[in-house]
């Protein structure tokens with residue numbers, strides 16, 4: 001009797017938990033790396049690209065974070081003005097080094113990498129949106145372990161948060177594809193690239209949500225990685241609209257980083273990937289189902305776009 005009562009209670013609890021899981025909106029925070037860029041692209045000037053991204057955020061009332069690579073423009077007055085526009089729009093700013101060196105490269109010393117962070121921080125100091133957040137370039141935290149641990153200790157001593165990514169994407173790869181097509185013909189139809197980008201983001205989002213449930217037993221606040229590029233200048237509005245339409249809720253990166261998952265430091269970090277993938281590797285999960293699509297740099301979408309019938313989707 002007691003046993004069956006307990007079982008009934010357990011079943012009711014499980015039903016409650018699963019319905020709570022189904023009803024609670026999945027939270028997501030938007031982060032954007034490498035900007036602001038002063039490089040030329042088809043269709044939009046650097047100022048117009050920056051403004052289009054900020055307009056999409058304003059329209060959807062989303063607070064995002066821009067991780068500035070200072071050497072891409074912020075080290076010049078016209079580039080710093082674009083950073084200033086983020087600050088004035090109530091957006092957040094983080095540090096993504098001066099020149100985007102790869103910490104895992106044997107040619108890059110710990111001191112050199114730290115100097116790049118400090119120089120970029122000096123340029124950004126005084127911006128209202130500036131946080132003490134650091135985003136690793138290529139999401140690579142240093143090899144060998146002594147270098148990785150040296151960086152962890154330095155960041156802690158300097159009061160920097162490692163601004164992890166959980167929802168890694170290959171928007172940069174689709175951006176390359178987009179720019180190549182528009183350089184050949186600025187009037188070219190790009191609606192198939194837009195759709196491929198949305199499909200790519202949604203596939204990754206679902207996969208990382210599933211990985212979060214598997215590793216953490218719950219839906220963590222996801223931190224999405226995108227880049228300050230033409231692709232997002234053209235389609236960020238659609239990206240945010242898609243996530244909202246599918247029930248995902250945008251929160252500030254500051255709120256997302258409050259999730260305790262972002263206090264963890266995986267023993268093993270996968271070169272250039274999501275925190276969740278690093279955790280999966282630390283836990284010995286190996287090449288779990290769906291792993292290939294998370295590490296393929298968008299090959300699946302690019303290959304489909306290259307096929308003549310891809311536009312018929």
Ligand SMILES: [Zn+2]
Pocket residue numbers: 033034096100137138
């Ligand atoms: Zn980057």
